[in-house]
Amino acid sequence: MTLETTEVLLRKTQLFATLTDREMTPLSARASKRHFDRGEVLFSEGDPCHGLFVVASGRIRIFKLSPSGREQVLAVEGPGSSFAELPVFDGGVYPASASALEDAEVFFISRKDFQNYCREHPEVALKVLAVVGARLRRLVGIIEDLSFTTVRQRLISLLLRRAQESGITTKEGIRVALHTTHQDLAAELGTVRELVSRNLSRLQAEGLLEVDGRSLVVKDLPALKREQSAQE
């Protein structure tokens, strides 16, 4: 891959979008690109932090793994997103694990390079703060969900989010492709496979949606929205 292409890709990220060409070039030169196969682990919780990552293609799942094998997803990062910015600064280990949801291309910038770069370009540090602010908000949202809502409500929220992002409106309702196994959905919701399966069945039985393998059709959007907003 040429240096120019790296620049074009880094330009699409939140973190580096506003840099000038002159500022960008030295950074691009330091960014190495790595490929990860679907399912491959980028790093595990507790590993020493060597640097930060920027997704070029594919999606990366950041998650916690419990001793008994349960997973809790903290974030899913797609092209243009960076992750593991923070351990770069506080010097600790990675607080969670990361694996590729799909085949993925990921840039890696070493801790030292990035820290130096931030010192030379203070506005990048401010950008990082903004990105991290968004991340913190998402984590608080997960805590809120886990603490206050039921699996059913979380599932509905997730489906509505997916419907909004990538749903296709047809005359029967909004068609949503899940692309994932129930196992993976469970990890996002912080529960187990069986509960995802059961809750989907129940929602179908109630006529709120129609499940069809790994895609489904939302039949009663208002009812789902009502239930979501009536969260206790």
Place this chain on the structure above:
Amino acid sequence: MTLETTEVLLRKTQLFATLTDREMTPLSARASKRHFDRGEVLFSEGDPCHGLFVVASGRIRIFKLSPSGREQVLAVEGPGSSFAELPVFDGGVYPASASALEDAEVFFISRKDFQNYCREHPEVALKVLAVVGARLRRLVGIIEDLSFTTVRQRLISLLLRRAQESGITTKEGIRVALHTTHQDLAAELGTVRELVSRNLSRLQAEGLLEVDGRSLVVKDLPALKREQSAQE
């Protein structure tokens, strides 16, 4: 309060400890001090963010409030800690509410002042990143607890933490003062008052500790530690 005193206090914070006198003075001049009575609200979730806070004395509780009135504590900040740094940078609203656990003195630095200050002193931005990194780790810890552990395990963890920080070893065991109501403990654990009460009773019945009003004595530290580390 004199400017000098403000400086002495700011000097004790993680964020500003490493600044020189010359750097400190203009910041101190901008920091205003406010008093909050026990129970008073500093800001509520959703309020526009006007600036950041630094605790001088007392403890501030950062928490989420559910529609049904349940609370989930995200952090408790004591003297020297800052909070609400992040909304300053990403420009959004406060993601949670804050109230004083005890009578408290708190410095306030306006958004604009702090942003300017960070631009002039880039190393402060790096400090903020380190502080925020620690905060992020704590949030991930809360998610882990909520997702993987039971109320009983969380209660044990909290008691062991308190025992370590402020427990007094006596011949009967480690005496721990709680200082809080069961209601407040429940908010920290992400559950309800009754479960705190019941679990404490049960731990006492099992001989692991002895409850005595708002303080208690840990009788079987090894057993508690065993159970904590055996978390599934």
Place this chain on the structure above:
DNA sequence: AATTGGGAGTGACTTTAGTCACTGGCGTGA
């Protein structure tokens, strides 16, 4: 065509969490 393996659905069950209602204690202030 038979085999294998991962994913999904489900019944039956246990455990944990949460709710409701009530009791009793204890301290403060009228």
Place this chain on the structure above:
DNA sequence: TCACGCCAGTGACTAAAGTCACTCCCAATT
């Protein structure tokens, strides 16, 4: 000193979450 409010304890219950075991389906493999 009495009344009130706040806090704690608990029984009885409901509901939600999680576990276990099994079946079925389907697609890829040999």
